[in-house]
């Protein structure tokens with residue numbers, strides 16, 4: 132498993148991170164969740180991503196239990212704040228000073244940890260002054276509760292304004308966490324150039340388009356039993372945008388390209404995002420330990436330029452590239 136630096140910081144993270152959205156505390160039982168974390172550790176993954184909102188706190192609790200016997204110094208643990216949590220009271224949401232201060236304490240309690248390595252703003256909060264948010268993050272860092280600060284799905288202008296304020300408050304934003312895959316490339320035009328200039332990496336979510344780029348969803352055929360597209364706890368709703376017959380047909384055209392590299396489609400999808408030098412890690416989910424063992428083989432793979440071009444030709448116009456699709460809710464969600 133190869134490591135990359137996170138932004139312009141000195142922190143090294145594994146180029147494949149295990150993420151637990153929709154799975155821990157929800158789609159899969161706790162013993163399977165622990166088996167997936169163990170498979171990640173066995174494969175050399177030391178970086179783990181979660182959020183307070185995943186399964187309303189349960190995902191952090193399960194991850195904390197799965198990691199509790201590990202040496203803390205050998206792990207990089209990421210979590211996030213912004214979406215409504217707990218009983219969803221008026222201040223249990225957003226990026227106010229109050230919610231950031233209470234959010235970090237709640238996350239640390241559920242994880243059973245003294246600090247997280249990366250604390251991320253899970254979206255941009257249009258209803259809180261950016262100065263207030265950045266000052267609260269500075270204080271979280273000074274209190275030793277988070278070592279580094281990042282954001283998620285911020286657009287280029289928000290990254291620029293946030294970084295300027297962070298640096299005047301004495302720290303730096305090191306990362307942005309956007310959706311990025313061969314099918315969803317909206318960060319390429321504006322976010323990646325801005326982040327590169329600002330010393331920030333992308334830590335990218337759904338590199339496999341939630342499983343669609345593994346090629347297991349065949350056009351016109353029922354989704355495989357137990358897959359995200361059949362998960363009624365939320366998976367089915369979240370993956371729906373990619374379950375379009377034309378998209379599924381295009382994905383099947385990637386098979387000969389993967390075969391030429393001796394890869395499975397799942398591995399090609401993860402290797403594809405890692406070809407972008409501004410990407411520090413691919414956040415990959417799994418509902419079974421065998422998937423983790425398969426996915427980690429994408430680390431260190433180089434895709435030659437002619438095959439990158441062949442991927443573009445195979446996917447054609449089903450690729451989303453519109454930079455305006457990087458958006459945060461206008462009103463803080465309640």
Ligand code: NDP
Nearest residue numbers: 150151152336337339340341342345358359397414416417
């Ligand atoms: P992926 O695109 O990696 O999809 C993972 C899912 O695909 C798995 O849960 C599994 O679902 C299926 N899968 C995984 N490996 C294989 C395989 N080898 N063959 C076939 N199917 C496979 O990413 P996620 O959508 O899970 O997101 C990854 C992480 O990104 C999250 O855990 C979270 O940490 C982060 N994230 C961040 C967001 C943000 O707003 N910042 C939003 C969303 C995610 P199944 O078996 O059930 O079909």
